[in-house]
Amino acid sequence: MEQSNQTTSRRFILLGLSTVHHHQVIFFIIFLIMYIITISWNLLLIIMVRTNPSLHSPMYFFLTNLSFIDICFSSSIVPVLLLNTLAKDTSISLFGCGAQMYISLTLGAMECVILAVMAYDRFAAICRPLRYNTIMSRTLCFYLVALSWSVGLIDAFLQVYLTFQLPFCKNLNTNHYFCEVPAFVRMSCGDTFLNELSLYISGGLIAGSAFFLILISYVHIISKILKITSTHGSQKSFSTCASHLTVVTLFYGTIMFNPTQKIPNTLWKQTK
Secondary structure: OHHHHHHHHOOEEEOOOOOOHHHHHHHHHHHHHHHHHHHHHHHHHHHHHHHOHHHOOHHHHHHHHHHHHHHHHHHHHHHHHHHHHHOOOOEEOHHHHHHHHHHHHHHHHHHHHHHHHHHHHHHHHHHOHHHHHHHOOHHHHHHHHHHHHHHHHHHHHHHHHHHOOOOOOOOOEEOOOOOOHHHHHHHOOOOOHHHHHHHHHHHHHHHHHHHHHHHHHHHHHHHHHHOOOOHHHHHHHHHHHHHHHHHHHHHHHHHHHOHHHOOOOHHHHHHO
16 A cells, blocks of 8 residues: 555656657647647537438448547647657646546557448448448447447446556656556566566457458458449449548557567466
């Protein structure tokens, strides 16, 4: 109990991207421009869909939800990053770190589910065009979005709760620019077996399952497109999936090649 009280009263130090001043200024300008572009583009997309009745379809409904997720995800990380880039005090409270971690985990899981839902929507539109309106009803669309929220909120609560049950008796300098679970698991001096196990299970159930559903959907979509004899028809069908495929590639590519997502090897050492 004394160890827990000591941890909650201390502040975590985010080491950020660089300690060199001119590098910090460059990073600040780059991320500020990227943040403004991201927020402006997604807000514009949401306004266009909401004000244009011809865009009130399941595909654009899911797209606006994806834009909303991008706005919230960027806003949960970038403002703190911009502040810490130029500030001398880069510490963050336990509550602030937990809130940032919870929001980013929730939105990350939601994006996985929404991307899988959008793949299913494209499958229904291309492979079941005559039944599309029946399959992708308004009620089902709302239920699928509610499912993505539920998955994200429950998963984030579990991960954040387990993370802050760990003792942080080492130096609380976090070699990262925002609060992320793997970085805090590496920083703990306690037994992290349960944390690592939950991260692998969570990744497999959410990100892995969503990717598998996307893959299955596109196997059927590509198979259907290849059967279309008209070149114009096949190009039109594929063009409706191009933007979604781009987002999926960027999202999962970032997850797979992001070194900060790597989890320590203690899980495997303990299971041997």
